[in-house]
Amino acid sequence: MKKLSYVGLGVMGYGMAMNLAKGEKSGKYKFLAVDRDEHVLQKFKEKGYQSTNDIGEATDSDYIFLCLPNLEIVKDVVLGENGLIHKLKPGQVIVDFSTISYLGAIEIAEKCKEKNIEFLDCPISGQQSKSLDGTLSIMCGGKEEVFNQVKSYLDCMGSQVLYMGDNGAGQLTKMINNCALNICVASFSELMPVGVKLGLNPEKLGDVLMTATGSSFASQTLIPKVLEGNFEHGFSLGRAYKDMESMFEVLTKSEIPLPTLSGTMQSYQMALQKGYRDEYKHAMVKVYEELLDVKVRKANYN
Structure with a gap:
């Protein structure tokens, strides 16, 4: 019987791991949840699933799934002094759901390949509710045959599971998607204060930008939050900027000019300099509100 381990039970990892764990009831595999947080581990124990705070117990798994905060942590867990790469056997598979850089994913995959360990970069997109x-x-990026091996497990966690190509392809796809989203956020964050400055009603303007030809997922999701003055941290402006940094690193290496992305990065840089790093990315609207001395809010906003 196959053994699956899931390492990293944070905001996104918890739901994903719980959905994967449910498949254990089919009798086709055994499941192990791994995290340092005893509180979250207890939730798995209560449902009868094995859990541990010792990642070493995952090293005999056929498939090890990771969902970790950043590239540095992923590299430490996989390649570090006590990393998985030193304990796994040829043929074992690491599936990484973390959002890391394209070049970082390729580096990790190449190191794993030297040990005949399979590595798939499989970043995710969606809010916590979707997890x-x-x-x-x-x-997903990596060997297609390995992707096909884990596809049924991925289907437990996602409704859209796509094979994008060789190692790094998953991260590159995620980077492009995130950059497109960031550009959309910057566009309405800049333009709505202009409209309000010149006399437009912010709620009516928001309705148009959420429904007419200029609408986007970004406008539909975030303009209501702007109007309510809600800039609480979901996916912070600082983290959004890091996505663009990763993309810019690839563009520089490949000598590819992208003026729209470069301009968007400058908008984010202004917001970072103003101290909005830890707020949600649409907080950059505040930069232009301050510049034009307006507020893009509902009429009853206090």
Whole structure:
């Protein structure tokens, strides 16, 4: 019987791991949840699933799934002094759901390949609610035959599971998607204060930008939050900027000019300099509100 381990039970990882664990009831595999947080591990124990705070117990798994905060942590867990790469046997598979850089994913995959360990970069897209109900988008890079091996497991966690190409392809896809989203956020964050400055009603303007030809997922999701003055941290402006940094690193290496992305990065840089790093990315609207001395808010906003 196959053994699956899931390492990293944070905001997104918890729901994904719980959905994967449910498949244990089919009798086709055994499941192990791994995290340092005893509180979250207890939730798995209560449902009868094995859990541990010792990643070493995952090293005999056929498939090890990771969902970790950043590239540095992924590299430490996989390649570090006590990393998985030193303990796994040829043929074992690491599936990484973390959002890391394209070049970083390729580096890790090459190191794993030297040990005949398979590595798939499979970043995810979707809000926490989608991780809980198993409807995430999962973009995968690596050997197609290995992807086919794990596809049924990925289907437990995502409603759209796509094979994008060789190692790094998953991360590149995620980077492009995130950059497109960031550009959309910057566009309405800059333009709405202009409209308000010149006399437009912010709520009516928001309705147009959420429904007419200029609408986008970004406008539909975030303009209501702007109007309510809600800039609480979901996916912070600082993290959004890091996505663009990763993309810019690839563009520089490949000598590819992207003026729109470069301009968007400058908008984010202004917001970072103003101290909005830890707020949600649409907080950059505040930069232009301050510049034009307006507020893009509902009429009853206090």
